[in-house]
Amino acid sequence: MQSLRIEKAKDLILNFNQEIGEVANAVGYKFHGSFSEMFKRATDFTPNEFRKSAF
Structure with missing residues (x-):
């Protein structure tokens, strides 16, 4: 369930x-x-870091 939320x-x-x-x-x-x-544990990025890394 957690992985679905993160995706x-x-x-x-x-x-x-x-x-x-x-x-x-x-x-x-x-x-x-x-x-x-939870996002950081799952992806090694904070949500903001994840957004910035994509661009």
Whole structure:
């Protein structure tokens, strides 16, 4: 389940102009901080680092 959330978050981060908090909510996280921690554990990037590395 967690990997599905992270994959959806990657898609939202790269393909839509949403703030990270909005992405977190869209994939089922109530708190931006816990989303960022989980994203970092799964990808070795924070959500913002991931967005910047793609461009």
